[in-house]
Amino acid sequence: MGVSNLMSNKAKRACDRLLGKDYILIVSEKPKAGAAISKALSSEVTECRESGVPYWIIELRGKRYVVASTAGHLFSLFTRKRGFPVFEYEWVPRWEAERGASHLKKFYRVLSKLAKGASQYINACDYDIEGSVIGYMIINMLGNGSKSYRMKYSSLAPEELRSAFSSLSDMDWEMIEAGICRHELDWIWGINVSRLLSWVTRLAGEKRILSSGRVQGPTLTEAVDRYIDYMTFISTPKFSLKVELRAGEDKISATHEESPFDNREVAKRKKENILKGKKGIITSAERSLSSIRPPPAFNLSELQYEASRIFGFSPSYTQRLAEELYLDALISYPRTNSEKLPSTIPHEKILSELSYMESYRSIAISILKTGKLSPVQGTKEDPAHPAIYPTGKRPSGLKRDSYKLYDLIARRYMAAFMDEAKIERVEFHIRAGGENLIAQARSILKPGWTLSYPFSIGREKRINVKEGSELEVSSARISSVLPGKPKMHTKVSLLKWMETENIGTEATRAQIIDTLFKRGYLIYGKDGVKPTKLGMAVTMFLKEKLPDITKTELTRQFEERLFRIRKGEEKREDVVGEARRFITEELERAVNMEAELRDFMKMYLRPEVKCEFCEMPALEGGLCLIHHRALIGLADAIEKWEAAFNEDRDKVLAKIAKSTSVGKAIRDVAKGVIEKRIIL
Numbered sequence: 001m002g003v004s005n006l007m008s009n010k011a012k013r014a015c016d017r018l019l020g021k022d023y024i025l026i027v028s029e030k031p032k033a034g035a036a037i038s039k040a041l042s043s044e045v046t047e048c049r050e051s052g053v054p055y056w057i058i059e060l061r062g063k064r065y066v067v068a069s070t071a072g073h074l075f076s077l078f079t080r081k082r083g084f085p086v087f088e089y090e091w092v093p094r095w096e097a098e099r100g101a102s103h104l105k106k107f108y109r110v111l112s113k114l115a116k117g118a119s120q121y122i123n124a125c126d127y128d129i130e131g132s133v134i135g136y137m138i139i140n141m142l143g144n145g146s147k148s149y150r151m152k153y154s155s156l157a158p159e160e161l162r163s164a165f166s167s168l169s170d171m172d173w174e175m176i177e178a179g180i181c182r183h184e185l186d187w188i189w190g191i192n193v194s195r196l197l198s199w200v201t202r203l204a205g206e207k208r209i210l211s212s213g214r215v216q217g218p219t220l221t222e223a224v225d226r227y228i229d230y231m232t233f234i235s236t237p238k239f240s241l242k243v244e245l246r247a248g249e250d251k252i253s254a255t256h257e258e259s260p261f262d263n264r265e266v267a268k269r270k271k272e273n274i275l276k277g278k279k280g281i282i283t284s285a286e287r288s289l290s291s292i293r294p295p296p297a298f299n300l301s302e303l304q305y306e307a308s309r310i311f312g313f314s315p316s317y318t319q320r321l322a323e324e325l326y327l328d329a330l331i332s333y334p335r336t337n338s339e340k341l342p343s344t345i346p347h348e349k350i351l352s353e354l355s356y357m358e359s360y361r362s363i364a365i366s367i368l369k370t371g372k373l374s375p376v377q378g379t380k381e382d383p384a385h386p387a388i389y390p391t392g393k394r395p396s397g398l399k400r401d402s403y404k405l406y407d408l409i410a411r412r413y414m415a416a417f418m419d420e421a422k423i424e425r426v427e428f429h430i431r432a433g434g435e436n437l438i439a440q441a442r443s444i445l446k447p448g449w450t451l452s453y454p455f456s457i458g459r460e461k462r463i464n465v466k467e468g469s470e471l472e473v474s475s476a477r478i479s480s481v482l483p484g485k486p487k488m489h490t491k492v493s494l495l496k497w498m499e500t501e502n503i504g505t506e507a508t509r510a511q512i513i514d515t516l517f518k519r520g521y522l523i524y525g526k527d528g529v530k531p532t533k534l535g536m537a538v539t540m541f542l543k544e545k546l547p548d549i550t551k552t553e554l555t556r557q558f559e560e561r562l563f564r565i566r567k568g569e570e571k572r573e574d575v576v577g578e579a580r581r582f583i584t585e586e587l588e589r590a591v592n593m594e595a596e597l598r599d600f601m602k603m604y605l606r607p608e609v610k611c612e613f614c615e616m617p618a619l620e621g622g623l624c625l626i627h628h629r630a631l632i633g634l635a636d637a638i639e640k641w642e643a644a645f646n647e648d649r650d651k652v653l654a655k656i657a658k659s660t661s662v663g664k665a666i667r668d669v670a671k672g673v674i675e676k677r678i679i680l
């Protein structure tokens with residue numbers, strides 16, 4: 001202890017001396033990035049440390065630079081005013097506004113000291129809206145914003161950092177304005193709607209802090225809407241007739257040409273014909289070739305989607321792992337929307353680095369051999385970054401999941417340079433017992449890019465039977481299907497929804513979804529994401545009483561205006577002013593309906609009359625809104641079910657009450673009708 005203290009004091013004196021009089025401060029977003037930047041720019045780096053926070057001193061062409069780092073946002077918006085609406089706010093160090101941010105104090109101390117002594121500043125935070133705001137706030141609040149430059153890079157690869165440093169640009173004012181505007185909008189929305197919700201809850205006799213947000217609200221509404229659709233799903237049944245046939249080694253799964261049938265009796269007759277006939281004959285086999293282009297390199301949401309599909313990773317987990325890989329300089333910047341790999345990326349160098357890694361050797365070499373390094377390009381773009389690519393640096397000591405993700409990224413990158421995959425599709429027409437059947441088979445003739453990225457296309461065996469071949473009928477099966485069943489949301493499908501609706505950003509979407517879980521609004525059920533009682537109360541309240549606040553359309557309009565600020569086509573004050581007017585109007589309207597809002601919230605949080613089937617408040621005929629909707633759905637569908645099965649109402653009701661294809665609320669009300677608790 002004593003020794004290391006002495007050492008660190010000695011080192012500290014050396015660092016204080018080295019700082020000297022004139023230096024330029026380079027601000028990075030994370031300590032790992034700071035270390036990578038200083039190492040890339042100079043071979044002689046003096047590492048200093050204060051309260052555990054590292055910074056680095058380097059000399060370049062006779063000038064002294066100090067590379068320092070933060071740990072994400074150092075400032076956030078805050079108000080000392082109580083009540084709502086509130087529009088007076090200021091930027092304060094984050095720990096003054098947020099719990100759990102006190103670890104930033106030491107970064108703040110070191111950055112304040114370093115910023116005071118600097119003559120010029122370089123913002124070298126990640127190149128996106130957030131990075132632009134993080135660096136700008138530090139330089140502006142602790143130093144002098146008018147003497148600053150921006151360093152733009154997409155990966156922490158040394159060559160890229162060196163070239164970014166040699167082509168510094170002016171500060172990216174439009175990005176900064178758009179970023180600050182996003183913070184202001186989110187703050188105005190978040191605090192005012194949250195305070196309104198908490199106020200109403202207090203009126204309703206409960207002390208709870210509730211919250212909502214500009215992007216959070218519409219996302220929660222979407223999850224709830226999908227859940228209600230899922231719970232109340234019913235449609236008219238159809239009947240599919242599947243037949244298994246065999247010829248030697250080949251097995252063929254066929255369906256009846258007319259399948260699905262509207263009526264079960266018809267399907268039954270056809271099934272009997274086929275079983276009686278015992279044999280089938282191939283009347284025609286049409287083979288067709290198709291080519292499948294390689295998929296483009298990943299953007300963040302596609303990476304999150306694939307990592308969820310293949311490994312079961314949640315979107316926020318994937319994002320965290322990807323950010324670590326980026327900080328280890330193994331991949332380029334992951335918070336990107338782009339699916340493009342421009343030629344400015346040193347593809348040849350990256351591929352030859354990859355060829356030194358055992359698992360990629362043969363693929364990388366085969367790509368290099370072709371001599372044409374023109375990867376396939378996707379359609380999505382990002383103004384700041386290309387698609388995600390490996391830098392070529394060899395991964396070592398990665399944890400298992402990190403390695404899996406790295407491997408996925410590297411494979412997808414290489415696939416983009418490879419040939420199309422050639423697929424053979426065959427459509428068999430089969431005659432069996434006087435009935436016509438159809439079967440389809442698919443096999444890979446030339447694997448192409450699937451050699452590198454084998455996760456998209458399954459490998460199926462080639463089927464050799466041809467026209468005239470005889471087959472044996474092994475079995476035939478009728479199953480009822482309900483077309484149009486919605487899927488409940490998962491975290492990753494919610495994220496995709498946000499992307500399609502253009503709300504939120506690459507950087508924030510996964511985190512917003514996690515917040516909805518942390519607040520206790522959403523939980524994971526057996527089939528996917530479902531709302532809790534609280535989530536239901538907040539959603540119904542906002543939907544019924546303040547519908548405009550949670551409209552996706554409005555959130556998207558503001559996203560578009562943020563984008564226009566980024567392009568210099570609109571001013572921050574105008575957009576914030578508009579948000580302010582809107583929130584003021586909505587909140588005034590809400591305050592005027594005090595009693596109505598109180599009663600509504602009370603009804604949801606502590607219902608006096610509960611639904612016949614669940615914990616939600618009874619609205620009509622003793623049913624909550626979900627079970628009420630289910631009863632209407634059941635009434636609409638019941639006659640069609642009777643016709644499809646040729647059965648009477650009692651039998652059909654018993655079927656519905658047991659069917660796992662209809663929504664749970666439909667089963668509930670069907671049971672209720674059978675038990676005479678409700679009438680249809």
Ligand SMILES: [Zn+2]
Nearest residue numbers: 611614624627
């Ligand atoms: Zn209910």
